[in-house]
């Protein structure tokens with residue numbers, strides 16, 4: 001499942017063709033995504049200018065001249081593809097084996113096509129008036145952006161104070177910090193040298209003040225996300241950049257998916273355990 005770096009990579013790939021461009025036509029070939037695409041979807045998009053393409057956690061947010069915001073989520077297997085050979089005024093259809101999973105195509109007035117492909121159809125697209133964005137249920141419960149200015153050790157400690165769950169579970173909780181999933185939680189905990197089994201509350205004192213562990217963890221989270229974005233995200237199954245190329249960060253995993261391999265720090269064996277039904281990879285000697 002794409003995590004923050006993969007979504008940010010997609011955003012950076014789409015921004016050059018979408019930002020400042022007008023949406024000429026929208027083709028919805030399959031309305032049955034995670035939630036059905038609304039009947040007035042095309043009408044509310046066609047003719048609108050994309051003022052900006054942003055991201056909140058794992059959502060892409062296209063700001064439209066109409067005052068609507070187009071919310072897009074990749075789900076489990078969603079990807080976007082930019083048509084390269086399109087000429088202005090010509091609607092371009094790329095021929096490839098996977099076109100049966102091309103569910104939504106945006107034809108931009110600048111000639112580019114932006115195609116959303118999603119074999120498993122857990123992705124979603126929804127229009128929300130900008131004025132109602134703060135009340136949008138999909139976004140309202142999200143915790144801080146890990147790369148944003150407000151996210152720091154004090155904030156993370158406050159979210160973890162009194163928590164009896166593991167650090168792995170706390171960091172995977174989108175209300176504690178937004179955008180992290182299995183891969184980057186494992187990698188951040190390794191970089192911070194903290195055990196995924198450690199109680200979340202141990203990064204704060206009893207009053208919720210952060211200790212050194214919280215500081216190390218925040219630094220590790222930011223560093224691993226930045227490195228992953230730099231590498232174009234991780235391509236395990238379906239992640240592609242918008243130009244179709246693969247991300248590279250999977251080659252830089254230090255613990256994730258490396259069960260039995262040597263720890264890059266101590267050369268001990270990396271262990272896999274199952275927490276809340278998901279695999280956790282860590283080094284039992286380095287991470288305490």
Ligand SMILES: [Zn+2]
Pocket residue numbers: 263264265266267268283284285286287
């Ligand atoms: Zn180690």
